[in-house]
Amino acid sequence: MxxxxxxxxxxxxxxxxxxxxxxxxxxxxxxxxxxxxxxxxxxxxxxxxxxxxxxxxHSAARTLRSGRSRIVLLVLPDWPLDFNLRRNLEEASLAFDEAGYALVTYTPHPTGQARPLWETLQPDVVVSLTPFAPGQVEAIREAGVKSLIPDPDHPIADEYPEEGPILQIRHLHELGHRTIAFAGSADPRVADLVALRRERAENTAAGLGLGALPSRDLELTDESAAAAIRDWRDAGVTAVAAYNDDIAAILVGAALRMGLDIPRDLSVIGHDDTPLAAIMEPRLSTVNVDTPGLGRYLASLALSAVEQVEPPVAGPELQVTMVHRASTAAP
Incomplete structure (x- = not known):
């Protein structure tokens, strides 16, 4: 006792x-x-x-004395916690810790029964990976939080540009592919991000003089991928740009089990450059995203708002690069 x-x-x-x-x-x-x-x-x-x-x-007394709680509240969308998102959060958390701040994550749910953490934690800044939902900005400010990222009063256009799909389509076009499909994810939690990447891919294809991209959102099952491959092959598709590496991997696996040769019969390119891309066979062409760099950039944005200093200038951490491996080749 x-x-x-x-x-x-x-x-x-x-x-x-x-x-x-x-x-x-x-x-x-x-x-x-x-x-x-x-x-x-x-x-x-x-x-x-x-x-x-x-x-x-005592944390509350310390906050009253200093005017700061030294807490950063990160509002997360209801996304799957995949490899890249985990790395992003880990790096951001480390950067905040080095600056003497604690990072707390919070995912609001549609039911809205729990009291929002910005009302209970008194965070110095509230950060969101996506635009704030309707009503959130007002609610956060009513709770006494002065700093928000992204700042609705000073928006930065296209702060996190989705350049990956542009690189995917250009890479396949340079290899000689003229009938390219886009494979999205059927997970409803990432529907907005899938739609954004699909739009970027379609706009790039149109700019290159290609026709409309056949498109389908896939479940992470062999049956879903095989059905899409059969339809796309009937339509003359020779290459697929996938929403992420998981979708690309399920397509490659289904194609191989159907007796197709990757990349001779079908080229497949992923997105995110997760460890899976480098260890599967054939190794996956993909788009590399500097997720640790993005995590630190996000932390710098938040800290600049709290400390009232000039925000950081976006550098290489916001750039994406093409990684050409064995899953893509000329048709």
Whole structure:
């Protein structure tokens, strides 16, 4: 059974009582209050005793004193937590930690029964990977949060451009493919992102003088992929640009089981350059996204808003690159 002392939160008053000095003196030391004439020896005694007793400052009181909670709230869409998203979050979390901030993630759900975390955490900034939903900006500001990323008052056009589909279509076109399909994901949670990548692919194809791209959203099953391949082959399709590496992998597997040669009979290109792309056979051509760099850029944007400094200039971390491997070749 835990003792009464272990359940007691150590306060500045406990530190003062243990040392036999005033509560005010301890408070001045622990809060680093300017303008005080406390000797260095007394300061060191206070710090040592606070550490020995297990003193931790009360977060709410600290927020009131400093005006900051040093919490960043990241609003996540209801996306699958895939490899790249995990890497993005890990890198952002590390960057925030290095700056002395804690990253908390929160996914609002359609039922809306839980109290939003921006009302309970008092975050210094609320960040969203997608545009804020209708009503969210007003609700967040009513909770007292002043900084939002993306900032609805100062929007940055196309902050995270979807250049990957452009590279996919151009790569297949340069290889000589003229009838190209687009394979999306049937997961409703990523429908908006699939639609955006499909649109970019279709616009690129039109700019290259290609016809309309046959398109289908696939389940991650052999049956779904095989049915699409049969229809596309009947339509003369020689290459497929996939929404991501998972969709590309299921297409390659289904094609091989149907007796097709990849890439001689059908070229397939993925998106994201996950570890899967480099270890499957044939190795998957794909689009590399600097997800660690994106995570740090996102952290820099948020920290610039909190610290009220110039936002970072977008650099190589927002660029995507083509990775040509064995799954694509001339038709």
């Amino acid at each position: 835990p003792s009464g002392r272990s359940a007691h939160r150590v306060t500045a008053a406990d530190v003062a009582r243990s040392l036999g000095i005033s509560r005010a003196t301890v408070g001045f030391v622990l809060n680093d209050t300017p303008g005080q004439t406390i000797s260095e020896a007394t300061k060191q005694r206070v710090f040592a005793e606070a550490k020995r007793l297990g003193y931790r400052p």
